[in-house]
Amino acid sequence: MGVLRDVRSELPCLKNPISLLIDDWSIGYVGEGRGTIEDTKFEKCYEFAKDLVKLGALGVRGKLTLLPYVTKPEGNTYRVLGRIDKGIEGIPSQKLLEVLSLVKGELMKYFDITPELLTHTLALDIETGTLINESEWEWSNKQDLKTLTKYIAHGLQVLRNVGIVASGITCPCDFGKEVEGILAKAILEAEKIVNNITLTWYFLHMQSRRIGWDGSSVNPRLMYLNEESKEAVVSIISGSAEYINQKTIDSVGPDPERLADQWITADGEKGRLAELLKNKAYIIFHIHWYNSHGRDDKVGFFALKELASRIRDLWANKVIWMKCSELARYFTASKTWKAEVAGSRIILSSPFHCPLFTISFAVDREVKYIKVNGKKLKKKEKPPLEKCSWTAMGDRVYLCFNLTERTIVDITFK
Ligand SMILES: [Zn+2]
Known part of the structure; x- marks a missing residue:
């Protein structure tokens, strides 16, 4: 894994x-x-x-x-x-x-x-x-x-x-x-x-x-x-x-x-x-x-x-x-969210919901697909991202989704 x-x-x-x-x-x-x-x-x-x-x-x-x-x-x-x-x-x-x-x-x-x-x-x-x-x-x-x-x-x-x-x-x-x-x-x-x-x-x-x-x-x-x-x-x-x-x-x-x-x-x-x-x-x-x-x-x-x-x-x-x-919402969310990594799952918590929230993480294997709260994100070949999508560049993966109080990101590797 x-x-x-x-x-x-x-x-x-x-x-x-x-x-x-x-x-x-x-x-x-x-x-x-x-x-x-x-x-x-x-x-x-x-x-x-x-x-x-x-x-x-x-x-x-x-x-x-x-x-x-x-x-x-x-x-x-x-x-x-x-x-x-x-x-x-x-x-x-x-x-x-x-x-x-x-x-x-x-x-x-x-x-x-x-x-x-x-x-x-x-x-x-x-x-x-x-x-x-x-x-x-x-x-x-x-x-x-x-x-x-x-x-x-x-x-x-x-x-x-x-x-x-x-x-x-x-x-x-x-x-x-x-x-x-x-x-x-x-x-x-x-x-x-x-x-x-x-x-x-x-x-x-x-x-x-x-x-x-x-x-x-x-x-x-x-x-x-x-x-x-x-x-x-x-x-x-x-x-x-x-x-x-x-x-x-x-x-x-x-x-x-x-x-x-x-x-x-x-x-x-x-x-x-x-x-x-x-x-x-x-x-x-x-x-x-x-x-x-x-x-x-x-x-x-x-x-x-x-x-x-x-x-x-x-x-x-x-x-x-x-x-x-x-802007104010995005900026606040970007300063107050927290992430917990558990295996191939990231659990995000945030006091503020935020559309188009975008994060990245480093991986050591190729990603096959990503689900956020059970829903598959669309794969994009290159940036920029759009609503509910992800892309990979170098050893990092970037994803954009709707941030809620508790957001579960599941990553499936190739
Ligand atoms: Zn004035």
Whole structure:
């Protein structure tokens, strides 16, 4: 009988997970300047949402911010125009419903939708509904667990009221950065109260270059774990700079192909995302929606579209697009599973179920077939793997399956 040893977890289907994080989007973005939202600002936000469906159709997955509240600059402060579940001054309710149904009917297929806390401007007193004269991020860094939990739960609840279950949150600017341990726990508590979710995530950090020792990569981080109650909080980190901002456009020119080159060149070999691919890292990158649609020529959007096409054409066998909730699940499972080898059987246990879970092990004999929980896996001649399949390379065998609390892998040798 063959001997198997050294069981390890691998990237899903032996591909790098890839995810696009989109920040700051709102039903009616009210930035600098004057004018009513129903004209330019509302139309631009809506147009972005409609165009984003096209990126989803090209395979793109990730997360999209939807701000629960809309505020408007007034003098040197802001005024609350409303919240998406109760109506927004200046936006007819029919229009509001139209955008929300686009989010729920189309965008949610491709993206997790998150609050980016309540206003992304000034902090809100949630009891009175009035703004506090302090930004959300300044305010957040002085709060305790109970207050932060309430604040985050309120954002989740507003989205929930319009039928959106947000599996995680986006932090506006440095929200909670100085109290990150408390922040992570507050997100979990808020998710448990509002959505009954115990595996959650947040986006706060960017690391556009590798920091640390040689072998380190920019990957998510598991910030909290309780295996018994099956609770986990993951920090999803963007590993790339945003290459469609005005600064980059000024230096590279308003050329979608040259802008896309900063992420991945047309041959798939260079650019920041190619670097992450080579490092076997999670490829997570971010944009702000207005850098896609802020300019009238929409050059940012066309650069993204070019990028999505390059990924589809060049990297179909190398990467797998994932929503943030899927990334967070995979990452957590890969840190918390355990294996026990008994003869030609591997017994896996995990607090979290996980689709497309991929492991490998070393063997000293050729494998004939593999069964997972009694079901035969499909043999693939070479990677990448797909759902319920396996392949052999050198002295290692790689297999992809649906990980459950207890998974039995039986190996039959030739
Ligand atoms: Zn933001």
